[in-house]
Amino acid sequence: MFKRTMIAASLAVAALASAQSMAAVVGGGATLPEQLYNTPGVLNSGFSPYFGVGSGAGKTAVLTNNIGSLTNTLPGATVDYAGSDSVLNATEISTYQAAHQSPGVPATDAANWGPLLQFPSAATSVTIPYNKTGTTNLNLTSEQLCLALSANNGVARTWGQVLGTSDTTPVRVVFRSNSSGTSEILTRHLNNRCPSVFTSVSSTFANAHPGAEPASWIPVTTSAAMASTVASTAGAIGYVGPEDVDATNNAVVARVNGLLPTVGNVQTALSTIDPPSTAADRADLTKWAPVLPNPATGYSIVGYTNFIFGQCYKDTADVTSIRTFLTKHYNATFANSNDQAIIDKKLIPLTANWKTAIRGAFIPPTSAQGVNNASVCNGIGRPA
Secondary structure, X not given: OXXXXXXXXXXXXXXXXXHHHHXXXXXXXXXXXXXXHOOOOOOOOOEOOOEEOOHXXXXXXXXXXXXXXXXXXXXXXXXXXXXXXXXXXXXHHHHHHHHHOOOOOOOOOOOOXXXXXXXXXXXXXXXXXXXXXXXXXXXXXXXXXXXXXXXXOOEOOEHHHHHOOOOOOEOEEEEEOOOOHXXXXXXXXXXXXXXXXXXXXXXXXXXXXXXXXXXXXXXXXXXXHHHHHHHHOOOEEOOEOHHHOOXXXXXXXXXXXXXXXXXXXXXXXXXXXXXXXXXXXXXXXXXXXXOOOOXXXXXXXXXXXXXXXXXXXXXXXXXXXXHHHHHHHOOOOHHHOOHHHHHHXXXXXXXXXXXXXXXXHHOOOOOOOOOOOOOOOOOOOEOO
């Protein structure tokens, strides 16, 4: 019995070690791009499957190297990157720097993981799916959307209050209960257009407006659940990235200020945003994650789904895998990039100037922001 137990334990340890070695580059976060990153061939063989848990959990995982925020299947594994539609805020950045960067942490300390890198992966919209009996062409102004997605002293608003009609049907809001980048992109726009209703920008929807959610509202934790719940609930309205809905169909997705979240309308909205160009701006990770609360033209609720990587890694195999992935994802040649997969998942590839800027800044080891730049990452980095 003892011998069989020892053999079983040895096999379990070997299996765990094998699983961790096969998953050298581990990451996850936002559910909006989850289908994209888990499409075969998008992440190269040096990566584990992407864990879709929400932007907030993804940021927590990479900022604190907490694998438990992503999965229970890889105990002890290092978290190497995150996907997030929620941008790093000042508190998150300063807390990380105090705990894991010089000068607060000596280069000789294992807790010195080096700088963070943050940059866009693909462009996206936040669509507004709805399910309203008898309505197949819903068009909401930003102000009407604020009303639809907010409570009136804890009581659900009616569709009549939103649309200026006699309809007494309660609006059933489906919302993300976890920390979500889609919530952040949405509330950034609503806070810009109606700050008295949406009083702050937050990745947690409940924190962006005052008062408790009515009992008839429905919390969900993933993009897929958001889309399916709205589709199956009479009187419902929600918000979700374009992967899980038909963003060109006004019968299931509302127009906002007259426009559907088509590719052309999203590209128009984001066309004025250029990548950082000066050395000072390139060194500022916040400049690589632009936000646009209220575009002058095009669809109104737009943004980017981003990556958060470390600049420094102690595992050289991780470095090779990450550079290989970045070289493909931002390749200038369509056939050699992930652009077709991005399009297939209803996201939008970055423009040529954004791709050029990212390739030049983060891939070459001689670049000031390059992964494992020898002068920046001399003996420090995320744990192997």
